[in-house]
Amino acid sequence: MIRVVIAELRKLRRPSLLLGTIATVGGLSALFTSIVFLMINSEGGNSKRGQHVGPAELSQALGLVYGFKLVGVFLGIVSLCIFASQTAQEYSLGTLRNLLVRQPSRMKILAGKFIAMKIFALVMVLFAGALSIAISYALAGRAKVDTTAWGTSAARHLLFESTLNIFISTLAFGAFGMILGLLLRSPISAIAVGVLWNLILENILSALISSTGKWLPGINFSNLGEGGNPDLSYKHSVALTAGYLIISGALAAILFKRRDVAN
Amino acid sequence: MNQAAKFAITASDLTKNYGERAALSHGSFEVPAGSICGFVGPNGSGKTTTIRMLLGLITPSGGSATVLGESIKHPEKYLPSVGAMIEGPAFYPALSGRENLKVLAELGGFPLSRVDELLEKVDLADRGGSKFKTYSLGMKQRLGIAAALLPNPELLILDEPTNGLDPSGIQEVRGIIRELANNGTTVFVSSHILSELEMICEYLVMLREGKVIFSGRTQELLSAQQPMIIARPEYEVDIAKLTSKITDAGYKVMIIDGSLHIAAPSQVSAEINRAAFEAGITLASISLALPTLEETFFEMTGDGK
Numbered sequence: 291m292i293r294v295v296i297a298e299l300r301k302l303r304r305p306s307l308l309l310g311t312i313a314t315v316g317g318l319s320a321l322f323t324s325i326v327f328l329m330i331n332s333e334g335g336n337s338k339r340g341q342h343v344g345p346a347e348l349s350q351a352l353g354l355v356y357g358f359k360l361v362g363v364f365l366g367i368v369s370l371c372i373f374a375s376q377t378a379q380e381y382s383l384g385t386l387r388n389l390l391v392r393q394p395s396r397m398k399i400l401a402g403k404f405i406a407m408k409i410f411a412l413v414m415v416l417f418a419g420a421l422s423i424a425i426s427y428a429l430a431g432r433a434k435v436d437t438t439a440w441g442t443s444a445a446r447h448l449l450f451e452s453t454l455n456i457f458i459s460t461l462a463f464g465a466f467g468m469i470l471g472l473l474l475r476s477p478i479s480a481i482a483v484g485v486l487w488n489l490i491l492e493n494i495l496s497a498l499i500s501s502t503g504k505w506l507p508g509i510n511f512s513n514l515g516e517g518g519n520p521d522l523s524y525k526h527s528v529a530l531t532a533g534y535l536i537i538s539g540a541l542a543a544i545l546f547k548r549r550d551v552a553n
Numbered sequence: 554m555n556q557a558a559k560f561a562i563t564a565s566d567l568t569k570n571y572g573e574r575a576a577l578s579h580g581s582f583e584v585p586a587g588s589i590c591g592f593v594g595p596n597g598s599g600k601t602t603t604i605r606m607l608l609g610l611i612t613p614s615g616g617s618a619t620v621l622g623e624s625i626k627h628p629e630k631y632l633p634s635v636g637a638m639i640e641g642p643a644f645y646p647a648l649s650g651r652e653n654l655k656v657l658a659e660l661g662g663f664p665l666s667r668v669d670e671l672l673e674k675v676d677l678a679d680r681g682g683s684k685f686k687t688y689s690l691g692m693k694q695r696l697g698i699a700a701a702l703l704p705n706p707e708l709l710i711l712d713e714p715t716n717g718l719d720p721s722g723i724q725e726v727r728g729i730i731r732e733l734a735n736n737g738t739t740v741f742v743s744s745h746i747l748s749e750l751e752m753i754c755e756y757l758v759m760l761r762e763g764k765v766i767f768s769g770r771t772q773e774l775l776s777a778q779q780p781m782i783i784a785r786p787e788y789e790v791d792i793a794k795l796t797s798k799i800t801d802a803g804y805k806v807m808i809i810d811g812s813l814h815i816a817a818p819s820q821v822s823a824e825i826n827r828a829a830f831e832a833g834i835t836l837a838s839i840s841l842a843l844p845t846l847e848e849t850f851f852e853m854t855g856d857g858k
Contacts, residue, residue: 297659306647384643387610388700391637392661394609394628550611 294393294402295409302376302410311372311414318364319418320425323357327429349436351445355452358422362456362515365418366463367485369411373464374480376407377471387551396547404468411460419453451517459515462531463488465539466507472542507534561586561708561739562607566616569602575763576602579616582758582768584741589734591750591771592743593850594760600743601640603760604712608637621708633661636706638714642697646686650677650696653685654703663703671699676725690717698726702733709733711742715749727753751846759853766853771846778849781842782815782822787835798828807848814848 302308329336330345337343338360348356380386393399430437439445466488470480488508496503503509503522510527518524562584569576577599584590594600605611607620609628623630644653654668672681675695680688688696694717701709711730715723723746730740730753744750750757750771757774759767767774786795789811796806799815802824807814815825819841829836 293659293662297656300652300656300659301645301648304645304647304652379645383645384640385645387605387608387639388643388657389660390610391608391632391635391639392657392703394632548612550605552605552611 291398291402291405294398295406298376298403298406299409302406307372311368311410312417314368315365315414315418316421318368319358319361319421322360322364323422323425324429326357326360327426327433327435330433330435345433345435348430348433349439351439351442351448353430353435353437354423354426354440354445355419355449357426358419358456359452359516361418361422362452362459363512365415365456365460366511366515367488368414369407369460369464370467370470370484370488371481372410372467373407374467374471374484375477377403377468378475378477378480381475382477390551397543400543400546404465407464407468408461411464412457415453415457415460419449419456423449455517456515459511462511462514462535463508465535466511469535469538469542472546505530507531510534559586560584560619561588562590562618562620562741564603564607564616564618567603567606567613567618568615569599569606569611570614577606577760578763580760580763580765581616582765584739584758585756586739587734587737588756589730589740589742589754590756590758591754592741592758592760593747593750593846594743598760599763600760601712604637604639604710604741604743607710608632608635608639610639631708633704634707635710636701636704636708637710637712638697638701639710639712641713641716642693642700644685644693644696644700647684649682649684650688650692650699651681653696654700657700658703661704663705667703667705671702674702674729675699691719691722694718695722698729702729706733706738708739708741711740713744714742715744715746723749747847747850748845757846759850761853775843775846775849778843780819781848782817782819782825782839783812783842784815784825784829784839785812785837786829787837791834794832795829795834798832799825802828807851 326336326343326348330343330348334340335342343356347353380389389399390396427437467480467484470484471477474480474483492506492508496506496509504526510522510530513519513522513527514524514531518527560583565581567580568578580599580603592600602611606613607618607625609625609632613625618625621631621634645656648656651668651672654671655665658665658668669678669681672678675698677692677695677699680692685693685696694714698711698714701711714726718726727749730742734740742750742754754771756769757767757771758765784795786792792808792811792813796808796813799806799813804821805816815821822839822841826836826839
């Protein structure tokens, strides 16, 4: 399987994808982190859903990762798009037949692809985190935020925990994208369905019937990145995400293994 | 010699149904090891379906087959020794030709040094660094052939390898196929250019509407056909008149490049010559020839002009 991972990484590191992802992730990370610090005195708020986070809160250990946590859900969407397109393009380009002639074990192809994309997602998360922290330090003085607490072991622990949670969240979104790619076999359809579902349909559903939010995949994937919240526990999201991904992943894998490659 | 060593491919009652339609129905044939075997049939006759079954890409609905002595139920046992290009070259457009080959070399566990050797072999060394999407059809086809050669295959399966190639490209591919066969590689090649297949293939498998209608030596097929009398009137205006005379006499006629190809025994030549003379038609030439593979193909598949 290691050969599949190496081959897949060669595809993932092509300049158009790599630079495009770095630019997108860097742009999002810079935007969200800058908003937190540059709009600290704005009446419209400087956090999600118009919330306001002041210098006192940002001066605590949490201030180090505040911007990074905000960008987490968008990293998930980027991950969904990459996993979906990388999987579905094998069908749309007709390259799946080449892969299967060189590696007939379909499960190895699937697992190798997933591992390679995990590595890619990890690099993406680490880059976004590093950039967010650098921008946080750069803008803290201007926003009158004291960074003393950012150097403590509590801040380092929070940083590790947030990075891990955001990485798990991006993997959940990515796996969702990969499953869509396998089912729909078209990058455009897989991305469109994934993005529409997570960014629009889930929000409409949870706004109309608030109790559904607890059971919707995208909301739970995002909650993983945030490390849980008072309305939705981290444990609930872990269990639900695992359940969704195991069941849908198994169905998609069975389909991938048995379906004829006729294009 | 056991069956496995004798035949690179065997198929027995191999069948693939898509709903009510049989893409291949009870196909049985054998491809001798070390031979160049042509795989011919009109579009939609089941060639690509058969090739996909042999490569483990689609599951047969019935029957069985072996490749290099192993059942097609276990493609992992024989695919490391098989090179294939199926239904045209498919690669990643944003990667260069070289990177595309490296992806496949890494996947198959072949040395990366082989990539440059093969680019050289298919005359793409200069353009190996260019993105695949910038390649012409002929270059894409050559890259597909290079990819098929990556494993240094015991069996090479090529589906329409000369599509999009210019005459010199076709000649190069013919050279590559012959060279591989001389080194003991079995080549199973489908093509629409039947004159090409006739030149290089010792064996043929012919399909029509999902059924194998011939499997055996090319020479056996051609010599079993009735010889053709080829008559060429001096003036083209006489073609229709002569055709009518001959068909009235009960013989089948095909018109190819201003000549009448008449399926009839050699002794009919005199009769044709006499009929033409009586009708006031001068024949520029009249000769006897075995039918070409193309003529035989049209005759057998009913796909003639």
